[in-house]
Amino acid sequence: MKIFIAGASGGIGRYLTKELDTKENRLYLTYNKSKEKIIKTKYALSTDVFKVDFTNNKEVEAAFSSIESLDLLINVMGHVENNMISRMTEEEWDNVIASNLKTYFLSCKYGIEKIVENGHIINFSSILGSTGMIGATNYVAAKGGIESFTKSFALECLHRRRVFVNAIALGYFKIGLGLKLSKKIEDSVKNRIPLNEFGDPEEIIKVVKYVTSSKYLVGQIIHINGGLRI
Numbered sequence: 001m002k003i004f005i006a007g008a009s010g011g012i013g014r015y016l017t018k019e020l021d022t023k024e025n026r027l028y029l030t031y032n033k034s035k036e037k038i039i040k041t042k043y044a045l046s047t048d049v050f051k052v053d054f055t056n057n058k059e060v061e062a063a064f065s066s067i068e069s070l071d072l073l074i075n076v077m078g079h080v081e082n083n084m085i086s087r088m089t090e091e092e093w094d095n096v097i098a099s100n101l102k103t104y105f106l107s108c109k110y111g112i113e114k115i116v117e118n119g120h121i122i123n124f125s126s127i128l129g130s131t132g133m134i135g136a137t138n139y140v141a142a143k144g145g146i147e148s149f150t151k152s153f154a155l156e157c158l159h160r161r162r163v164f165v166n167a168i169a170l171g172y173f174k175i176g177l178g179l180k181l182s183k184k185i186e187d188s189v190k191n192r193i194p195l196n197e198f199g200d201p202e203e204i205i206k207v208v209k210y211v212t213s214s215k216y217l218v219g220q221i222i223h224i225n226g227g228l229r230i
């Protein structure tokens with residue numbers, strides 16, 4: 001498979017790179033600020049690495065223009081700048097909406113041109129996109145936006161062709177952003193999760209494989225969260 005991971009320098013992007021680094025796959029990996037975090041692959045047929053700011057139209061267009069075709073595009077960019085709305089600056093709002101929502105728009109806009117018939121796009125969202133969270137309204141709005149975007153774009157992608165677009169909405173995982181919480185917040189979140197623990201990243205790749213094996217799953221937001229939201 002030809003697989004593009006947008007946000008391969010993040011915790012989840014790195015994990016997905018390791019899992020998808022097999023001799024059947026050609027990988028296209030992106031970073032924005034953290035080049036050093038891109039995983040050096042061992043097994044993939046080929047690996048191309050691009051520096052792309054996914055809020056920048058021209059950079060996104062250029063990255064996809066060098067690729068012939070893709071079976072799977074995974075969008076896993078994300079960024080948080082928390083504050084209460086009354087104290088949130090316009091900059092905090094704009095940065096978070098741009099890096100969590102515009103990034104997905106531009107990646108899908110140029111990525112869709114390269115996806116083969118029966119190919120897939122997976123957008124990563126968060127449980128917070130449907131539950132909300134005090135102090136993270138900008139992030140919540142962006143993640144809610146990704147979910148609505150995914151549903152509508154999934155219909156567009158079946159209009160003249162067959163490309164399957166779905167989203168995976170994560171609860172709390174022992175990886176990436178999930179490792180940046182204080183001990184106090186981590187403990188209080190764990191108490192609210194019916195399984196009483198953060199998710200193992202293994203659960204994420206299982207769902208990615210399930211989604212890409214399906215040819216009938218359309219515009220779904222698949223929640224993996226240990227029962228935190230049902």
Ligand SMILES: NC(=O)c1ccc[n+]([C@@H]2O[C@H](COP(=O)([O-])OP(=O)(O)OC[C@H]3O[C@@H](n4cnc5c(N)ncnc54)[C@H](OP(=O)(O)O)[C@@H]3O)[C@@H](O)[C@H]2O)c1
Nearest residue numbers: 007009010011012032033034054077078126173176177178
């Ligand atoms: N980890 C969790 O427990 C968890 C829970 C719920 C949802 N999620 C969601 O899962 C996704 C990945 O999260 P993560 O934990 O892997 O986060 P992370 O470790 O902070 O990684 C974020 C990634 O997004 C990239 N990025 C941010 N802004 C970008 C931009 N403008 N252009 C290009 N790339 C950009 C970063 O690139 P650079 O570092 O190179 O700049 C990095 O690769 C996010 O959508 C997040 O909201 C994660």
